[in-house]
Amino acid sequence: MSSHVEYVLRFGDSALVLAQQLSGLVAHSPIMEEDVAIANVSLDLFGQARLWLGYAGELEGAGRDEDRLAFHRDASEFRNVLLVERPNGDFASTTVRGYFYDLWSYLALGNLTQSLDRRIAAIAEKSRKETAYHLRRSEDWLVRLGDGTEESHARAQRAASELWPYTGELFMGDDVDVEMARQGIGFDPERVREPWLERARLALATATLDVPGDSWMQHGGKQGVHTEALGYLLAEMQVLPRSIPEAVW
């Protein structure tokens, strides 16, 4: 598979996996307004995933459309970052995972709007506007939970500490990133590390949360090496089209 296809799949798969996670929370949120919000964020991410995967399929030229790519690939063929496959957990975990992702996504999409690949630039421009709202909400909630009750603070801190080792991968480049940056299609992921850290540290401080210390950073998702959690997620997401490929709805 070409670097170009791999690259587009990475953004599409991350959006898709997070969208699927959030859809599982619909009707389980602590309050009605958040249920509506989670459904909306999920919907935006599904929409973004469709744009990315549709384009990846066209680039690949092997006749796979967005549905084929979403429903008929195994975990090892997915290119999402590990962060988004972390389980939903409690509301604090969902919030912190969302915040870490939204902030990275917002910065990454900003870089992609400069892509020489005009289709990538257009998808990024569209997605970035939506992501700005997602980020605003997840950052608000991070502060409300961290600077909230003793219980919400403890849960938010635990979530931040548990998810922190999955943030490093967001900034780790590999051969695909290097190649795409060289061609002006993509960017060096290292470029968003400092802006991400700066804003995340400020938000965590405002939320009265400790910034987790340096730790071993998990990685491999972008290359198809995933955690166990992705298998369960895909099993649920793919069961219908895999069992009844002719099904239409």
Next chain:
Amino acid sequence: MVSIARILDLLEHVRDPEIPVVSITDLGIVRDVRYDGDMLEVVLTPTYSGCPATQLIRDDVERMLRAHGVENARIITQLSPAWTTDWITKRGRARLSEAGIVPPGDTVPCPLCDSTHTREMAHFGSTPCKALYRCDACLEPFEYVKPI
């Protein structure tokens, strides 16, 4: 061939399936109408990438054109420049207001009592483009089309 002016007039009558008080031209999602030879091209842009109305709107446009004798038509989805609420027309804003949905602006006045003592209850609402608000003066809950 049906004239562009006539096509635009027809499109004025295609309603947003989720907010039927406004048409797709009111919302500013019709970006261009042109002929490529004898093929009519209607360029649409989605409001939000995951908005479920997008496909319905495409279908409605196709149906409307066919019902008025336009057989050769192609609907093109254009992502860039990305849709902005600045493209909602004056008439679209007026229609939203009449329906009690506050159009995007610097202030968010209550649609019932005009008080500006309103606050956001949630960043998101019943459709991707709206947020939930409440008036602190008369307690009316209402929706606001968030600027994007």
